[in-house]
Amino acid sequence: MKLKLLGEAEDELSKGRLEAFSDGVLAIIITIMVLELKVPAGATFEALRPVVPVFLSYVLSFIFLGIYWNNHHHLFQAVQHVNGKILWANLHLLFWLSLTPVATAWMGADFNSWPVAMYGTILLGAACAYFILVRALLAHHGRESTLARAVGRDVKGRISIVLYVVAIILAFWRPVFACSLYVAVVIMWLVPDRRIEKILE
Amino acid sequence: MKLKLLGEAEDELSKGRLEAFSDGVLAIIITIMVLELKVPAGATFEALRPVVPVFLSYVLSFIFLGIYWNNHHHLFQAVQHVNGKILWANLHLLFWLSLTPVATAWMGADFNSWPVAMYGTILLGAACAYFILVRALLAHHGRESTLARAVGRDVKGRISIVLYVVAIILAFWRPVFACSLYVAVVIMWLVPDRRIEKILE
Amino acid sequence: MKLKLLGEAEDELSKGRLEAFSDGVLAIIITIMVLELKVPAGATFEALRPVVPVFLSYVLSFIFLGIYWNNHHHLFQAVQHVNGKILWANLHLLFWLSLTPVATAWMGADFNSWPVAMYGTILLGAACAYFILVRALLAHHGRESTLARAVGRDVKGRISIVLYVVAIILAFWRPVFACSLYVAVVIMWLVPDRRIEKILE
Amino acid sequence: MKLKLLGEAEDELSKGRLEAFSDGVLAIIITIMVLELKVPAGATFEALRPVVPVFLSYVLSFIFLGIYWNNHHHLFQAVQHVNGKILWANLHLLFWLSLTPVATAWMGADFNSWPVAMYGTILLGAACAYFILVRALLAHHGRESTLARAVGRDVKGRISIVLYVVAIILAFWRPVFACSLYVAVVIMWLVPDRRIEKILE
Numbered sequence: 001m002k003l004k005l006l007g008e009a010e011d012e013l014s015k016g017r018l019e020a021f022s023d024g025v026l027a028i029i030i031t032i033m034v035l036e037l038k039v040p041a042g043a044t045f046e047a048l049r050p051v052v053p054v055f056l057s058y059v060l061s062f063i064f065l066g067i068y069w070n071n072h073h074h075l076f077q078a079v080q081h082v083n084g085k086i087l088w089a090n091l092h093l094l095f096w097l098s099l100t101p102v103a104t105a106w107m108g109a110d111f112n113s114w115p116v117a118m119y120g121t122i123l124l125g126a127a128c129a130y131f132i133l134v135r136a137l138l139a140h141h142g143r144e145s146t147l148a149r150a151v152g153r154d155v156k157g158r159i160s161i162v163l164y165v166v167a168i169i170l171a172f173w174r175p176v177f178a179c180s181l182y183v184a185v186v187i188m189w190l191v192p193d194r195r196i197e198k199i200l201e
Numbered sequence: 202m203k204l205k206l207l208g209e210a211e212d213e214l215s216k217g218r219l220e221a222f223s224d225g226v227l228a229i230i231i232t233i234m235v236l237e238l239k240v241p242a243g244a245t246f247e248a249l250r251p252v253v254p255v256f257l258s259y260v261l262s263f264i265f266l267g268i269y270w271n272n273h274h275h276l277f278q279a280v281q282h283v284n285g286k287i288l289w290a291n292l293h294l295l296f297w298l299s300l301t302p303v304a305t306a307w308m309g310a311d312f313n314s315w316p317v318a319m320y321g322t323i324l325l326g327a328a329c330a331y332f333i334l335v336r337a338l339l340a341h342h343g344r345e346s347t348l349a350r351a352v353g354r355d356v357k358g359r360i361s362i363v364l365y366v367v368a369i370i371l372a373f374w375r376p377v378f379a380c381s382l383y384v385a386v387v388i389m390w391l392v393p394d395r396r397i398e399k400i401l402e
Numbered sequence: 403m404k405l406k407l408l409g410e411a412e413d414e415l416s417k418g419r420l421e422a423f424s425d426g427v428l429a430i431i432i433t434i435m436v437l438e439l440k441v442p443a444g445a446t447f448e449a450l451r452p453v454v455p456v457f458l459s460y461v462l463s464f465i466f467l468g469i470y471w472n473n474h475h476h477l478f479q480a481v482q483h484v485n486g487k488i489l490w491a492n493l494h495l496l497f498w499l500s501l502t503p504v505a506t507a508w509m510g511a512d513f514n515s516w517p518v519a520m521y522g523t524i525l526l527g528a529a530c531a532y533f534i535l536v537r538a539l540l541a542h543h544g545r546e547s548t549l550a551r552a553v554g555r556d557v558k559g560r561i562s563i564v565l566y567v568v569a570i571i572l573a574f575w576r577p578v579f580a581c582s583l584y585v586a587v588v589i590m591w592l593v594p595d596r597r598i599e600k601i602l603e
Numbered sequence: 604m605k606l607k608l609l610g611e612a613e614d615e616l617s618k619g620r621l622e623a624f625s626d627g628v629l630a631i632i633i634t635i636m637v638l639e640l641k642v643p644a645g646a647t648f649e650a651l652r653p654v655v656p657v658f659l660s661y662v663l664s665f666i667f668l669g670i671y672w673n674n675h676h677h678l679f680q681a682v683q684h685v686n687g688k689i690l691w692a693n694l695h696l697l698f699w700l701s702l703t704p705v706a707t708a709w710m711g712a713d714f715n716s717w718p719v720a721m722y723g724t725i726l727l728g729a730a731c732a733y734f735i736l737v738r739a740l741l742a743h744h745g746r747e748s749t750l751a752r753a754v755g756r757d758v759k760g761r762i763s764i765v766l767y768v769v770a771i772i773l774a775f776w777r778p779v780f781a782c783s784l785y786v787a788v789v790i791m792w793l794v795p796d797r798r799i800e801k802i803l804e
């Protein structure tokens with residue numbers, strides 16, 4: 001069935017459902033992480049202590065997913081139409097993001113080399129998937145489109161990928177250093193953009 | 202990528218996806234709390250008894266989240282456009298609300314000082330986040346906008362914050378008093394509005 | 403904040419977000435029930451056997467929720483505008499429906515008087531909430547509206563409520579009879595409508 | 604209430620809510636599977652090993668659900684209007700898809716005849732449900748509609764059903780062979796369509 005639709009009406013696919021589906025998946029991922037926050041075993045302040053590292057991992061992942069939702073929102077604002085490849089590039093991104101809750105919970109439970117490296121691997125996968133999604137969109141819209149001008153050179157995206165790779169390696173030496181790099185990436189995306197761009201140029 | 206989009210087309214961001222995403226997250230939070238309602242261990246009426254306090258916490262949180270969804274709905278009815286700051290202020294609100302299920306479950310399991318105070322802290326965080334969101338929207342729309350007239354002095358919002366602070370302190374003395382204040386806030390928001398406003402003035 | 407919005411723009415609230423939120427909650431409830439289907443303990447056919455009653459409860463609840471989604475969809479097709487009361491009547495309906503997964507799991511785990519009666523109570527609550535929602539909508543649209551003509555006398559809704567009450571009482575005598583009544587209600591809603599209407603008149 | 608609405612305004616039901624609800628359910632199913640990925644018990648690479656088969660099942664199901672979402676998206680792109688039968692045919696499809704997470708988890712936990720055959724049964728159920736949905740849509744739109752031309756002979760859909768039946772039988776002899784057939788179906792749907800069509804003709 002996909003056969004002829006793809007052939008005839010490829011460019012007419014509406015972006016609305018892609019946005020709605022992505023919003024749905026992101027909303028669920030972001031909320032599902034809460035399920036990993038176990039109810040403390042007891043009604044004392046001490047009972048809260050083992051929850052703290054899990055909570056901090058949760059906050060970190062919440063902001064990461066928030067950044068992705070934000071960027072996805074901005075990106076598709078400039079998108080005109082989508083095709084089958086873009087649908088799959090988007091699903092690929094959602095796949096990596098859907099692994100965030102498990103990685104978050106593992107890092108929160110065991111702050112050691114493998115869990116921290118795994119967390120970075122998921123972030124790296126998501127960053128690469130986002131990069132591929134942007135390329136698929138650009139290939140579909142052309143180099144002169146509003147989208148192409150809006151995306152620009154995507155400096156932050158490239159820096160993030162490099163920092164994740166460094167962090168994954170560092171995780172086997174000092175997990176704390178790896179985690180600091182994750183936080184650095186978060187801050188880079190949150191800080192008002194122009195100042196960073198000026199610093200970089 | 203966000204860089205130039207934010208610079209050039211800041212005001213054109215559609216509020217539609219923000220609403221859809223918020224609806225998604227709120228729908229999930231409200232439903233996820235049900236997962237905390239464990240299946241009773243046995244087929245007797247007695248088996249239902251330990252479920253009762255968890256159930257009552259669930260009802261309370263359901264109404265709280267319902268009020269937030271209601272107010273969010275009313276608020277964005279008057280909103281014209283959004284920007285990056287507003288997206289983040291909204292995510293900040295969703296962050297606090299996403300902690301409701303855990304806090305609800307903890308209070309339902311152990312009706313004691315710390316869980317009850319923690320529940321109030323989450324409510325306080327959400328109330329402050331809502332306050333910040335409203336300020337961000339007002340800053341973007343101007344003092345003469347329909348939004349500004351609709352928001353008014355936001356008496357209920359301010360009273361809620363004060364009551365939460367009092368409740369958190371009371372929780373360490375008598376948890377029941379703290380919980381009564383939470384119920385009082387709920388009633389304040391549910392009761393038809395004009396009567397309360399008259400009482401207050 | 404709700405104060406003045408409700409006063410000035412009561413009739414202008416869009417039904418779009420109410421539909422989207424209800425769809426979200428229903429989609430989550432219907433899917434969350436799957437979480438109660440535990441992975442069988444072993445790779446044999448026998449391992450599937452204890453899952454069977456849980457599965458049948460799941461199928462029953464799936465159809466019930468499907469009927470509610472279907473009716474909600476048809477109902478709001480004829481709705482023009484909503485107000486604060488309708489938002490809350492709708493949340494009240496979602497509240498009862500959100501309890502379906504727990505009730506389903508309890509009935510699936512222990513097919514006895516209390517769980518079966520509890521399941522009927524949840525269904526009864528949902529049916530009454532739906533009835534209230536319809537009244538709130540009628541009060542807002544007037545007796546001459548398309549909505550009023552579409553709703554008609556709502557025979558099925560009234561019969562359902564009666565059957566639930568009977569079933570809850572029967573559950574304490576013979577749970578199987580109660581369950582048969584639940585199935586009867588499902589069939590009544592699924593069978594093409596005109597034939598039933600003729601039978602009834 | 605459905606009575607008269609179905610009679611008078613049958614063709615006017617909007618497809619928007621059906622799409623939104625389906626997107627919601629699919630988004631939740633796809634994300635809920637992640638909950639089956641348990642946090643590894645320990646911070647070593649070895650702790651990851653028992654997670655690998657579960658993870659691979661997850662990837663397989665993720666792609667299957669992605670294909671369904673994709674095809675659903677393409678299919679409804681050509682749909683003009685829906686009726687009560689189509690709503691139920693769609694819910695029937697969602698029912699089978701909602702069973703994917705449990706089947707995935709069982710197959711991931713015990714790679715043996717029954718779990719693998721059960722996984723195939725769920726896929727078969729979903730494929731048949733999709734087939735029925737397409738027929739219901741065709742019956743509503745007529746043989747000369749854009750939809751009818753877009754669907755064509757639905758070769759892939761028919762082949763999939765045959766392969767699933769073969770796989771379910773094979774599962775009792777060699778589960779690996781069954782699983783290879785599932786992967787073959789996935790590849791058939793992912794590979795660019797025209798080439799496959801040429802091969803088949």
